[in-house]
Amino acid sequence: DWNMPDYISEAVESIRQQVGSDEVILGLSGGVDSSVAAALIHRAIGDQLTCVFVDHGLLRLDEGKMVMDMFSKNLGVKVIHVDATAQFMGHLAGVTDPEAKRKIIGREFVEVFQVESAKLKNAKWLAQGTIYPDVIESAGKGKKGSHTIKSHHNVGGLPDTLNLKLLEPLRELFKDEVRKLGVALGLPHSMVYRHPFPGPGLGVRILGEVKKEFADLLRRADAIFIEELRNTQTEPAPGSNEKAMSWYDATSQAFAVFLPVKSVGVMGDGRTYEYVVALRAVQTQDFMTAHWAHLPHSLLGKVSNRIINEVRGINRVVYDISGKPPATIEWE
Numbered sequence: 619d620w621n622m623p624d625y626i627s628e629a630v631e632s633i634r635q636q637v638g639s640d641e642v643i644l645g646l647s648g649g650v651d652s653s654v655a656a657a658l659i660h661r662a663i664g665d666q667l668t669c670v671f672v673d674h675g676l677l678r679l680d681e682g683k684m685v686m687d688m689f690s691k692n693l694g695v696k697v698i699h700v701d702a703t704a705q706f707m708g709h710l711a712g713v714t715d716p717e718a719k720r721k722i723i724g725r726e727f728v729e730v731f732q733v734e735s736a737k738l739k740n741a742k743w744l745a746q747g748t749i750y751p752d753v754i755e756s757a758g759k760g761k762k763g764s765h766t767i768k769s770h771h772n773v774g775g776l777p778d779t780l781n782l783k784l785l786e787p788l789r790e791l792f793k794d795e796v797r798k799l800g801v802a803l804g805l806p807h808s809m810v811y812r813h814p815f816p817g818p819g820l821g822v823r824i825l826g827e828v829k830k831e832f833a834d835l836l837r838r839a840d841a842i843f844i845e846e847l848r849n850t851q852t853e854p855a856p857g858s859n860e861k862a863m864s865w866y867d868a869t870s871q872a873f874a875v876f877l878p879v880k881s882v883g884v885m886g887d888g889r890t891y892e893y894v895v896a897l898r899a900v901q902t903q904d905f906m907t908a909h910w911a912h913l914p915h916s917l918l919g920k921v922s923n924r925i926i927n928e929v930r931g932i933n934r935v936v937y938d939i940s941g942k943p944p945a946t947i948e949w950e
């Protein structure tokens with residue numbers, strides 16, 4: 619257990635030693651790891667750091683604005699915001715297979731990042747938010763019995779063809795240490811303690827073909843679900859020593875999934891024929907196995923009413939009660 623201010627000054631010193639007066643590029647995703655890496659490196663070298671934030675159009679509601687506000691406005695970090703929605707949507711058009719979608723999103727991400735980083739001619743370093751468990755995991759790749767259930771994509775997976783040296787200041791840290799470091803560097807608690815979000819984003823939460831129209835509906839439904847989870851407290855049994863906390867903190871991951879299926883409904887005195895949203899909330903230690911969360915019916919009811927009333931285009935909400943295994947956490 620180390621002392622945070624000491625840890626920060628040591629880390630800052632070692633980053634300065636490593637990069638000297640060179641320029642550094644970092645792919646900022648808005649996730650915890652790349653955000654903490656960015657904040658730490660910025661603390662060390664200020665404007666020698668440029669972040670590239672690729673918006674694939676598959677982010678959560680207002681995420682782009684949140685990332686830009688936090689880094690660019692509040693922390694004064696140089697961030698290039700690339701809105702690549704049209705490019706991603708174009709390549710995803712007509713594609714329904716989950717693995718094919720994942721590969722396209724991963725490939726386009728690298729493509730956009732390479733184009734942007736090539737513009738930063740003086741950059742010598744590529745910074746990544748690699749953390750200790752990632753180091754262990756990639757060391758274990760290719761061992762017997764390993765096979766791909768889903769091809770994972772995240773900002774850490776950039777190719778060597780960029781010809782940059784790697785700067786990975788979080789390589790020795792576990793997730794909980796990364797979070798503490800983030801808070802100590804001034805990142806908001808709500809950001810640092812966020813649920814994980816997959817690299818392919820809403821691309822794996824819109825079943826089948828990804829369309830911007832679907833992403834827009836899903837973003838709004840998902841934001842309502844998350845808001846209600848944040849605003850509803852758990853009620854530990856009387857006499858138990860559990861503490862009350864928000865349902866957001868009581869779950870490991872929660873999100874909405876867009877089902878491209880229409881069903882009949884009634885609204886006012888009219889008939890509707892609209893899409894379905896599924897809610898998923900799980901509790902897990904390691905994300906390898908997970909239980910579906912026993913959310914209170916009152917909370918589920920409120921989320922369902924709000925989504926159906928506020929998101930025109932959705933007229934039915936269902937709750938996913940599948941464990942992992944056999945279901946995975948994401949639907950694709």
Ligand code: XMP
Nearest residue numbers: 769770771772814816817818905946947948
């Ligand atoms: P599954 O769906 O396999 O997910 O039960 C386990 C955890 O991994 C996350 N996940 C991803 N994270 N890139 C990521 O960075 C990905 O491609 C990806 N796919 C799944 C998922 O959200 C859950 O936390």
